[in-house]
Amino acid sequence: KNGETGPVVSEIMDKFAQLTGRQYQLFEYHGDEAAERVIVLMGSGCDTVHETVDYLNQQGEKVGVLKVRLYRPFAGEKFVAALPDTVKNIAVLDRTKEPGSVGEPLYTDVVTALTENWQTNSLQPKVVGGRYGLSSKEFTPAMIKGVFDNLNQTSPKNHFTIGINDDLSHTS
Numbered sequence: 078k079n080g081e082t083g084p085v086v087s088e089i090m091d092k093f094a095q096l097t098g099r100q101y102q103l104f105e106y107h108g109d110e111a112a113e114r115v116i117v118l119m120g121s122g123c124d125t126v127h128e129t130v131d132y133l134n135q136q137g138e139k140v141g142v143l144k145v146r147l148y149r150p151f152a153g154e155k156f157v158a159a160l161p162d163t164v165k166n167i168a169v170l171d172r173t174k175e176p177g178s179v180g181e182p183l184y185t186d187v188v189t190a191l192t193e194n195w196q197t198n199s200l201q202p203k204v205v206g207g208r209y210g211l212s213s214k215e216f217t218p219a220m221i222k223g224v225f226d227n228l229n230q231t232s233p234k235n236h237f238t239i240g241i242n243d244d245l246s247h248t249s
Contacts, residue, residue: 086147101146104159108141109134111163114228115202117187118170119145122209122216129221139163140225145183153190164202166228167191170239172210180206180236205235214240 087103094100108115108130116126126142133140143159160167171181179185184206195201207224209216220239227233 090146102159103145103147103152104156105144105146106141106159106161107144108161109139110161112139112141112161113163113165114139114168114225115141115143115160115164115166116168116170116221116224117143117145117183118209119148119183120172122170122172125216125218126221129218132218133222133225138225148183148186151186151190153186154194156187156190157194157196160202162197162199165200166233167202167204168224168228168233169204169206170209170224171206172208174208174211174238181208203233205233205237207237207239209239211238211241216240 090101090103106115107127116130118126123142123144127144130140130142141161141164143156145156167187169181169184169187171183173181175181180188184204188204191201191204205227209220216239224239227237
């Protein structure tokens with residue numbers, strides 16, 4: 078069931094921290110405590126986004142990154158709890174393309190988690206999805222800044238692709 082493994086994995090992560098000094102959580106937020114724009118992703122792109130968030134926050138931006146450390150089972154309640162209450166726009170980045178689906182896997186889980194668990198007095202954040210790192214393409218700080226800039230738009234582009242000139246479906 079959704080979220081049942083969360084407590085067990087959290088306990089193991091705590092034991093791992095005691096042994097190694099490295100602490101992990103199911104979902105790890107990094108960035109401005111009052112961030113309005115947040116990127117959600119997992120895997121290899123997290124470090125690049127983390128460093129870009131640090132730079133942008135030093136420039137006066139209010140941005141953050143939510144790193145997914147355990148994907149399945151997806152603990153939606155803990156995901157929402159890890160987000161700052163101030164978030165207005167979220168970009169979910171997947172490293173896969175799911176033709177014919179309503180969105181990539183992490184994107185659909187984030188939308189569902191917010192729909193089922195958002196309980197603050199503020200409006201539920203707008204969520205857009207994108208793909209990065211397809212065909213092992215580079216994922217740079219400039220691309221990440223582009224994602225944050227997209228989130229600043231009145232109608233941010235959804236279902237976009239980063240790093241590939243997609244002249245067939247025009248999602249670049």
